[in-house]
Amino acid sequence: xxxxxxxxxxxxxxxxxxxxxxxxxxxxxxxxxxxxxxxxxxxxxxxxxxxxxxxxxxxxxxxxxxxxxxxxxxxxxxxxxxxxxxxxxxxxxxxxxxxxxxxxxxx
Amino acid sequence: xxxxxxxxxxxxxxxxxxxxxxxxxxxxxxxxxxxxxxxxxxxxxxxxxxxxxxxxxxxxxxxxxxxxxxxxxxxxxxxxxxxxxxxxxxxxxxxxxxxxxxxxxxxxxxxxxxxxx
Numbered sequence: 001x002x003x004x005x006x007x008x009x010x011x012x013x014x015x016x017x018x019x020x021x022x023x024x025x026x027x028x029x030x031x032x033x034x035x036x037x038x039x040x041x042x043x044x045x046x047x048x049x050x051x052x053x054x055x056x057x058x059x060x061x062x063x064x065x066x067x068x069x070x071x072x073x074x075x076x077x078x079x080x081x082x083x084x085x086x087x088x089x090x091x092x093x094x095x096x097x098x099x100x101x102x103x104x105x106x107x
Numbered sequence: 108x109x110x111x112x113x114x115x116x117x118x119x120x121x122x123x124x125x126x127x128x129x130x131x132x133x134x135x136x137x138x139x140x141x142x143x144x145x146x147x148x149x150x151x152x153x154x155x156x157x158x159x160x161x162x163x164x165x166x167x168x169x170x171x172x173x174x175x176x177x178x179x180x181x182x183x184x185x186x187x188x189x190x191x192x193x194x195x196x197x198x199x200x201x202x203x204x205x206x207x208x209x210x211x212x213x214x215x216x217x218x219x220x221x222x223x224x
Contacts, residue, residue, distance in 0.1 A: 001169070034210035036152075043202060043214040044152065050209065087152055091209030094166040096142075096154040 002026050002090050006099025012107040013078040021102045023088035025069040032092035035064055035073045039084040048073060080106060109134045111203050111215035118221045119193055129186040129203030129215055137161075137181040140206035143188045145199035146217075153199075156188065157206060193222045 003026040013019045023033065031051035036044035046055045048064035051071055061076045075082055083106055088099040115127040129141070143155040156177040157166045165177055176189040186203050198221050204211035 032209040043216055044211075045214075046210060046212055049207070049212075055212075089152075089210060094157065095168050096157070098152040098154065101151045 001095055002029060002093055002097050004088055004090050004097050004099040006088055006102060008102060009100065010103040010105070012105045013075075014107045015078055015080070017078045017107075018074065018076045019078060019104065020075075021073045021086055021088075021104075023066075023071045023099045025071070025090055028068050029090045029092040031067055032090060033064075033066070033071045034089045034091060036087045036089065037082075037084045038087065044087065075104075078106065109205060109213040111205065111213060113201060113203055113215045113218035116201065116218035116220045118223060120224050121194060121222055123193055124189070124191045125193060125220060127188040127190070127201055127218060127220070129188075131184045131186065131205075134205070136179075136184040140164075141179060141186045142204045142206055142211060143175075143177060143186075144202045144204055144211070144214075145197075146202070147196075147199045150199075155201070158186070190220070193220075195222050198222050
C-alpha cells in the first residue's frame with residue numbers, strides 16, 4: 001500500500017500569513033494527489049486535484065505543487081474561512097490512501 | 108449540483124450487520140465509479156471501498172475485505188455498503204463519494220454507524 005506522510009499535524013497562522021502543508025508518498029504517485037479541506041461537522045471539500053489543478057470555485061490564493069513523491073498545498077494569505085482540517089489523498093493506486101491530516105487554526 | 112444522500116446508519120450491536128445506502132441525483136449515476144470512505148470520531152479519513160460504474164471492478168481496504176461488500180443499482184441511482192460482523196472499531200461516519208479519475212469530487216453528508224452493546 002502507498003503511505004501518505006502528511007506534515008505538520010497542526011498549524012497556527014495569522015491572518016494574511018502564507019502557509020504550506022506537505023505530503024510525502026512512499027512511492028511515485030505521478031501527480032495523482034488531491035487536497036481536501038474539512039470544516040467542523042462538514043464533509044470534505046476538494047481544493048486541488050492532479051497535484052496542482054484548482055477545483056472550480058476555490059480561491060486562487062490556494063495552490064498545489066509537487067511531483068513524484070513530494071507534494072504541497074500552499075495558502076497565500078490566510079483567511080478566516082481557511083480554518084479547518086486538511087487532508088491529502090493519493091488516487092494513483094488502490095487501496096486509495098489519505099494523509100493523517102493537518103489542523104489549521106488562526107493565531 | 109451533484110447530490111449524494113446516505114442513509115441506513117444507527118446503533119448496532121457487535122457482530123451484527125448493517126446495510127448503508129447512498130442515493131445519487133443530479134448527475135448520470137451509471138457513468139461514474141463510487142466510493143465509501145469513513146471517519147472515526149475525531150480521526151482522519153479512511154477509504155473503504157470502490158465500485159466502477161458497471162460494477163466490473165471492485166476494490167476494498169485490505170483490513171475490511173470479507174466483512175464489507177460494496178454494490179450498486181444503477182436503475183435506482185443507489186450505492187450500497189453491506190457491513191457484517193461489525194466491531195467497535197467500525198464506529199464511524201460513513202461517506203459516499205463520487206469517483207472522478209484519481210480523486211473524489213463530490214461527497215455526501217455522511218451517515219453515522221455506532222457499534223456498541
